[in-house]
Structure formats: C-alpha cells, structure tokens
Amino acid sequence: MSRLLQTLLLAALLGPALEVGAFTPPAMLLASTYSPSLDVGRYLVSEKLDGVRAFWDGKVLRFRSGRVIAAPAWFVAALPQVALDGELWIGRGQFDRLSGIVRQMQSDDQVWRAVRYMVFELPGGQGSFVERNKRLGEIVLAANVPWLIQIPQESPIDRRHLELRLATVVAEGGEGLMLHRGDAPYLTGRSDTLVKMKPEQDAEARVVGHVAGKGRHAGRLGALLLETEDGLRFKLGSGLSDALRENPPAIGSKITYRYRGFTSRGLPRFASFWRLYDE
Structure with missing residues (x-):
C-alpha cells in the first residue's frame, strides 16, 4: 500500500484529527x-x-513524526488531559510485534489489550526532572488504568x-539504560540531559541510494547508500535480510543501524542494519 493511500485511509478513519499540520513532529527531547x-x-x-x-498532547496520541496513532477509543479516552511522553511497549524483544500492532490503520481492540503506554516525562512541565517525575507519578496513579505506567x-x-x-x-533481554539528569528543566531537541547507554550504539540515517549486488547478491541490493544528519555518506551492506535485498527501503526513507564507535574519518565502525526507522 502506498504512503499516500495509507494517509487517505487514516484521514477517513480519524477525520478531524488529521487536519493541516497534524504531521508536524512534536517538539521532543x-x-x-x-x-x-x-x-x-x-x-x-x-x-x-x-x-x-509516543507523544500524547492531552487529546491525540502521535508518533514522533507527528502522525496520529490509530489507538482504540478506550485506550486514549482514559489518558489524562495533560501532555505525556513515553513508549508504547508490550515487553522485551517484542518490537516487531508491537510495531505491527500500533501501525495498523484501524486498531484491533483485542491485540491492543497487550499494549502499555510507559511514560517518563511531562512535556512543558515546570521544575526539575525529579519534580516532574514525582508529579508524573501522581498523574498516573490518578488515571488508574493498567495500560498507563510510569x-x-x-x-x-x-x-x-x-555498569552492573x-x-x-542486557542479560535479562533488555536493550540498555536511559539516564535523565535530575536537575534538568524540560528541554526539547537533542541534549545530554537525556542519555542512552547500550552495549552497541545506534543511530538513524536516510537512504540516498541503492548499490547493486555482486556475486550471490547479483540482481538485487548489495548495499544501502546512507546519509547521516551531519551529511556524511557511507555504504551499509551488513545485516540486510534476503527480503530487504529483494525489496529495499525506498530512497528518501530512514533506517536505524547499529555500530561500534567511529573510524578516523568519523564514519560509524562495523555498521549493521537494525530496522526501519521508528516514526
């Protein structure tokens, strides 16, 4: 299904929620x-x-791209009328299953029962992160629904x-840690007030070209030509499944890759495809 057709279907489903500007990414940390x-x-x-x-503005739940999430009415109706920032989650190692659920154009009530909105921030909230975190706990407690968790x-x-x-x-199947500076006011954009700590690093890049394969990959994708936020370009061929080599991510789309440090040229070392970019 084309992205245009998906947008039109979503507009028909959600009506007024998809007005002009609905796809503007919310300001997030x-x-x-x-x-x-x-x-x-x-x-x-x-x-x-x-x-x-997922970003909840008090009325509508959105991906970080700004696109509306077609969550069931009961799921969003129980959320408080204050802005929240967090992650839709169903458990460790379940990202692909979760992504399939939350990206459906029409929500399935039964499968959404497994989804939790795990929140960590009050966008625009006053005071330090410690103070906002305390207030967030009070809001979650007052909402008193099992799918909203601090x-x-x-x-x-x-x-x-x-480090321990x-x-x-990681040993228990988790991905890593998040560190949020306790005295930090609410900020948006990339900042060291919020830091991710993982055994492997990851980042996003835009697909700017397809490199034809050779040898056993002749006739299909050999590597993706990627461009980082800083304008650096590099080829990525590791981690690509046979399905992706036959039907590669479109030029202009974004992917997430994993890597271990940088080369002397500033390019990601041992870069490997991880997944399509999470909007």
Missing part, C-alpha cells in the same frame, strides 16, 4: 549517547525500552553500579 566522562551522580536511571515513542527511575550509586545495572538488564 532526544537522547545523546553515553560517554564515560558523564557525571552519573547527577542522573536518574531507567531501563531503555524497545518500544515505539517508567521506574532510580539513582545510581556510582559508575560501577551503573546495564549488564543485568
């Missing part, structure tokens, strides 16, 4: 990557959930404690 020089004592720590970022936050004792927590989460 974006995470930086963990550095060993970080003063971890200033941060609260939570598990990094492998979910779909992500637990804790203070690390020191760097060794943080990361190792435990």
